[in-house]
Amino acid sequence: MRYCASALFLAVLISHYFYGNAHAERPIVPLASLPAPVIKTIDLGLHGAAASLLWVKITQDVYTWLGENTNQTLRSDISLVNALDPKWSYPYAFAAIMLPGFNQTKEAIALGEAGMRDALPDWRIPYYLAIAYHTDKDRANAAKYFNLAAETEGSPENTKKVAATYGTGMNAREEMRQIWTTIAESSEDESVRERAKLAIEYIDYLDQLDRAKAGILTELPKNPLED
């Protein structure tokens, strides 16, 4: 009996090994999300926990999406989190700051506005929403929300500076650097800090290009190819 059991165990190990070799990676069909009313009916009142677990799923997926520069379900997943726990502010803010990076600025604004309406007061919602509006070239709403962010309790000092200087004719690049620096310094979210860092690096890169251009023009005031 012992030899039989050992032989069977060995057979299991071998088949496991060869299965692994034979298995070809196939794309995984994303798990379809249940509608919020269905989840609310079956979650035994644990809406907060359900929202949190879905949020953790989003945080795991977002790095993949950032890497592939696509997102399959970020907007709908965040909408579901919001539907399960409308008072939870951060998912709205997260949507407002992250979705424009996936060319979903209008969706970002819609979720940000929903957060302003439904969530508990959190300076990050109006601040990130203002950035979304700025990305959408709606400076009037951007200014409005920067001001709201500055007035919200708990907002960092930098938000007041940004609200005061936004739209006053300040150098656009400096303006954006200030905006993204506030986020980089205040956010506890690694992915948002990454996004802010990238934006600041982009601005720095543009500055470098300008300096390089200025240097070339000093050396060669006239384009030699024009002669």
Place this chain on the structure above:
Amino acid sequence: MKNIFLIAKNTFRETIRDRILYGVLAFAIIFIVILFFLSDASLGEERRVFTSVGLGGIYLFGTCITIFLSAAMIAKELDKKTLYFVVPRAVSREQVIVGKFMGLLASVALSIFILSLAYFAALSARAWFAWENILALALQILESALLVGIIIFLSTFLRPMLAVLASIVVLYAGHSMTTLAAMAERMSPSLGDLALLFSYVFPNLEKFNMRNDVIYGFPVPSAEIVFAFLYAAFGTALALLLASLVFKKKEL
């Protein structure tokens, strides 16, 4: 009273020695470890994720213990006829029901307490502890009391598997009634009225759900807590009374 206490003590001893506590302790440790991983993956929302999933996990596990322990205990008594040593004695059938209830509730409360201790320790380690957590767990124990009463009642006339299924239906109905009533109201006023009627007839367990308030630090009005307590007390008393009436007529 003496007989009730004796039966309760006996039931408690029997349940606790059924190694359930070891399972609870093991789960508590695994659960807390998982919680740390989950909250660390939450992009700056660690406290919120830890609290919501922590309280949710304690609720789910505590409710599983409540249902399976209660249904199994009564089923065992009736099937294995351990009650043959109790019922022929100078003990009324009402005393048997109340004693069983108190013993089971003590076991369930102890299990929830152990889970809570592990959770509180983890919260305190990260300086996240808030007194409202104790309120949320106290209300969970009240809900468990009501559930134990209902399960004892169901077990007096249903087979164990059916009693478990019926308890799960009561549990889901108790928590989803508010959502379903709102949906019914949107569909038609008469359906809304019917749903409202159901929400009064069926045990409404959402009264004991203060978890969201704990997550956001909302103060809970004392009146709500008082009425939740009264609801649990009267509901449990009604369930035990019905159980006694059925049990009184039951031939063993």
Place this chain on the structure above:
Amino acid sequence: MIEIKNLTKTYGGERAVDSLSFSIEDGIVFGFLGANGAGKTTTLKMLVGLAFPDEGTIAIGGGSPSETSTREKIGFAPETPSFYDYLTGYEFLEFSASLSSRGFSRRAAEALLKEVGIFEARGISIRNYSKGMKQRLAFAAAIAHDPQFVFLDEPLDGLDPLGRKHMKGIIRNLKKRGKTVFFSSHILFDAEELCNEIGVIHKGKLLYAGETKRFCDGKRLEEKFVEVVEKQ
């Protein structure tokens, strides 16, 4: 005194117990005899309040078994007893003895455990007891509170010959102390040895109730029993 008048119980249209009437004086060891399925256990269950008669009355010490004051005087050991597995023998006896106004005494419990022969196993979980040990524990639990009326359902079932001798000795002691012992059995040899009086039940009907000697009429009890039952 135990008085039973026109006791009837029907299950699913069939009369399990059919108009039983007899009485038992105090201090008697009464053997309630019958084949398997004759109605012995059903009758016993009605006597101790586990089941309810459809017709007829039961009076034990002048009171009905549905009253808790009557059940204060009753001790009962079921056939094939089931216990709370995780309690020890001592804990179970403590629990059983405490369910009476008499209360629990450690000394008395230990003496009783010695008397039934499981004192050495008192600290062991009941789930580790043998069938015979459980039978002895059931017996001890039935008499722990010193009841006036002791009801035993197949008390010697599952015991080895030494155990049977032991338990019969305890039953005789109970009788000496003036207790009324009502036990059901299908082992007629034991009944012949122990019982002053017997009742014979067959298919729910009482065939005989009275003195053992008078029933036997010079024959062995088993022989006479088979003769009487086969005539039905």
